[in-house]
Amino acid sequence: xxxxxxxxxxxxxxxKVSPIIRSLKEKQKLGNSNLRFRLIHTGQHYDKKMSNDFxxxxxxxxxxxxxxxxxxxxxxxxxxxxxxxxxxxxxxxSDLCLVVGDVNSTLACxxxxxxxxxxxxxVEAGLRSGDLTMPEEINRILTDAITDFFxxxxxxxxxxxxxxxxxxxxxxxxxxxxxxxxxENLDKLIEPKIFxxxxxxxxxxxxxxxPSNVDNSANLKNILKELSQAAEGLEILFPVHPRTAKILxxxxxxxxxxxxxxxxxxxxxxxxxxxSSAVITDSGGITEExxxxxxxxxxxxxxxERPETIVVGTNKLLGRNPNxxxxxxxxxxEGKWKKGKIPQKWDxxxxxxxxxxxxxxxx
Ligand code: UD1
Numbered sequence: 634x635x636x637x638x639x640x641x642x643x644x645x646x647x648x649k650v651s652p653i654i655r656s657l658k659e660k661q662k663l664g665n666s667n668l669r670f671r672l673i674h675t676g677q678h679y680d681k682k683m684s685n686d687f688x689x690x691x692x693x694x695x696x697x698x699x700x701x702x703x704x705x706x707x708x709x710x711x712x713x714x715x716x717x718x719x720x721x722x723x724x725x726x727s728d729l730c731l732v733v734g735d736v737n738s739t740l741a742c743x744x745x746x747x748x749x750x751x752x753x754x755x756v757e758a759g760l761r762s763g764d765l766t767m768p769e770e771i772n773r774i775l776t777d778a779i780t781d782f783f784x785x786x787x788x789x790x791x792x793x794x795x796x797x798x799x800x801x802x803x804x805x806x807x808x809x810x811x812x813x814x815x816x817e818n819l820d821k822l823i824e825p826k827i828f829x830x831x832x833x834x835x836x837x838x839x840x841x842x843x844p845s846n847v848d849n850s851a852n853l854k855n856i857l858k859e860l861s862q863a864a865e866g867l868e869i870l871f872p873v874h875p876r877t878a879k880i881l882x883x884x885x886x887x888x889x890x891x892x893x894x895x896x897x898x899x900x901x902x903x904x905x906x907x908x909s910s911a912v913i914t915d916s917g918g919i920t921e922e923x924x925x926x927x928x929x930x931x932x933x934x935x936x937x938e939r940p941e942t943i944v945v946g947t948n949k950l951l952g953r954n955p956n957x958x959x960x961x962x963x964x965x966x967e968g969k970w971k972k973g974k975i976p977q978k979w980d981x982x983x984x985x986x987x988x989x990x991x992x993x994x995x996x
Contacts, residue, residue, distance in 0.1 A: 642677035642738025651691040652813035652984035676701035714741035735769040758783035759790030760938035808978030816981035842874035861888035863959035947973035
């Protein structure tokens with residue numbers, strides 16, 4: 634038997650590991666699997682609403698180990714996770730470290746594993762925004778520099794990896810595990826309480842958590858001001874990330890048509906996205922979910938590591954200046970938005986492909 638460590642630290646990780654764990658368990662049930670797994674929660678996200686609720690709703694088993702590292706500076710958080718994981722591996726080594734996405738936990742665990750000669754599998758490898766001011770871009774590049782098995786979501790990611798010298802035999806274009814989770818849960822969505830209090834059936838969803846948008850209070854206030862004016866009379870549902878909440882508390886700015894909410898659970902969040910007129914966001918994962926759901930999406934960033942959401946999907950990159958919102962929201966509300974298609978292999982079967990490949994590679 635081979636032991637696979639599955640690393641999860643932050644909210645988007647939980648969504649990505651859930652179907653991989655399910656696929657592993659299904660194989661084990663059939664009795665023909667050589668894989669065991671150990672689920673490791675780094676504790677990067679720790680609030681009930683950012684962590685436990687996701688485990689419950691997505692049927693993720695309790696972690697075997699929780700490092701409980703909590704918040705800190707980039708270096709504090711990354712090093713605390715590296716140290717905790719190295720200690721664990723020295724006591725109880727594994728045969729593979731599987732990391733997902735681009736958060737600090739992803740990079741930290743990859744480094745600790747690789748330095749102990751434990752191979753690394755990276756799910757969502759090869760994404761590149763080209764923007765080195767984002768901690769995630771640094772995490773992506775460094776993780777991929779020491780990855781052994783690259784699982785990709787798009788042909789763009791494959792090309793990025795090939796360009797950086799990764800041999801094509803190590804790249805596996807498998808699709809998107811976030812979409813596995815989305816497909817699996819579409820008939821289980823939950824209407825949040827706030828929904829009953831909306832004046833109209835049409836509304837917008839807003840999410841913001843990138844340091845470049847929220848850490849500077851003037852920027853954040855400007856986005857809210859521009860959006861509330863550009864919303865064409867629609868209400869805006871805004872589930873607020875803890876990082877953003879800290880700044881909002883300081884600026885105390887509450888436009889009438891913005892409903893500030895605590896972070897929503899997965900099933901509630903997808904419910905409001907699926908029924909919305911459009912989503913305004915600075916998240917990467919949400920641009921994939923809106924593409925799959927064919928909901929118009931406006932991204933308040935200068936770059937994206939997920940070009941397929943623009944070329945194939947419903948996403949449009951607006952840059953960080955929110956003054957373009959009015960023009961594009963008008964188009965959306967007038968029904969003049971591109972319909973979008975679902976990218977190749979975003980078919981709900983990605984996790985099964987990943988597990989099959991890992992099984993072969995670890996034989
Ligand atoms: C992290 C990821 C980002 C991902 C996002 C999803 C990195 C570099 N960033 O950003 O890629 O899109 O998660 O949410 O890994 N906090 C709480 N409770 C929590 C978690 C965080 O209050 O459960 C607060 C902390 O005070 C912390 C701040 O939110 O300082 C930011 O958390 P952190 O994990 O550092 O980064 P995120 O902005 O969440």
